[in-house]
Amino acid sequence: MEILLEELYKTDIHLDKFHFRKLSLENFSYQINGISQSGKTKLVKNYLLGLKKNSYIYIDCSDLRIDIDEFNNILQNFCNNNRIETLVLDNYIQTIKIVNVAQLIICSEINYQIEFLNTIRLYPLDYEEFLAYEHKYDSSSLNHFFQLGGFPFMHKINSDERVIYLQKILKNTLNEIELDILIFCTKMMAQKISPYSIYERLKHTRKISKDKLYKSFDALSEKGYIHQLQKTNHPKAIRKIYLCDISLKSALSIDKHFGRLFENMIYLELLKSNQECFYDDGIDFYLPLSEEVILGMPFADERVLFKKIESIEAFLFTYQIKKVTAITMSKEGSMSHPLSVVEMIPFDIWALGD
Structure with missing residues (x-):
């Protein structure tokens, strides 16, 4: 030695x-x-x-x-x-x-x-850190972020090799049960799911005890491969699951759902900014300290946003929400509301705002 x-x-x-x-x-x-x-x-x-x-x-x-x-x-x-x-x-x-x-x-x-x-x-790159890897910052940067995600090594891997390369890293890092759980979580990204529900699904495809699955699920959470979001004032309610990086979605699943991917991306930005947040019925993210609601609405316009505000009005009044921010891909705008300031902000502007 x-x-x-x-x-x-x-x-x-x-x-x-x-x-x-x-x-x-x-x-x-x-x-x-x-x-x-x-x-x-x-x-x-x-x-x-x-x-x-x-x-x-x-x-x-x-x-x-x-x-x-x-x-x-x-x-x-x-x-x-x-x-x-x-x-x-x-x-x-x-x-x-x-x-x-x-x-x-x-x-x-x-x-x-x-x-x-x-x-x-230390988390994978957020959007601002990602831009340091880009040769120039223009309208293509956000699309590039969707393709690569936040793992720094992805910039050095050829596009046709990225999925298999990431799979190999996960296989070398996680045990078989942890990997199976993570694969299932990619299919349930940004949805409410409990460890018991995962157990009920996986027990049909592999021999596994409930205790072993729960321990593996907790290990994935502790290490930060998956994140759980609690419901407002309901600590025992089923939590929403988010992935540590959006690149895992395409690497471990063929399912496509851009809205959930977009929501996961917003969650990671909030996570890295250390802002306390919760979800609720019809509410993607509630930030109690700033009395703000954040909605992931990539392709919304004023008409769609107006209908959404109508559907969550009871929540806005109950929690005295001062600001509603709808995160979009490119649309900007605002609308009047008796209680809250309501704005549509493109993701790249919002992510770089503070």
């Missing part, structure tokens, strides 16, 4: 062009959580390249050459002897002991809730 650590310590870090992310690292200790291919490694390596070469060591814990017991026995002494200030443990696993260094950074899909570490959740 000493030889391996010496090799890793002396190895120069290389990084292709680093693109803008909304998160950045400082001289604190971190736990960076995020699904596979969300950009954790690049974020860390970009930070390390700004430090003195002999002040850090980067270790990928998935390296098959690592003997855990021997590694745990010598890592602290190695860091002390080489005066290493920053230790990075990428693809961290809990069997590796935490050592005492000035700055510790661990990267993992799982949040290990280590108290002294600042926790960062």
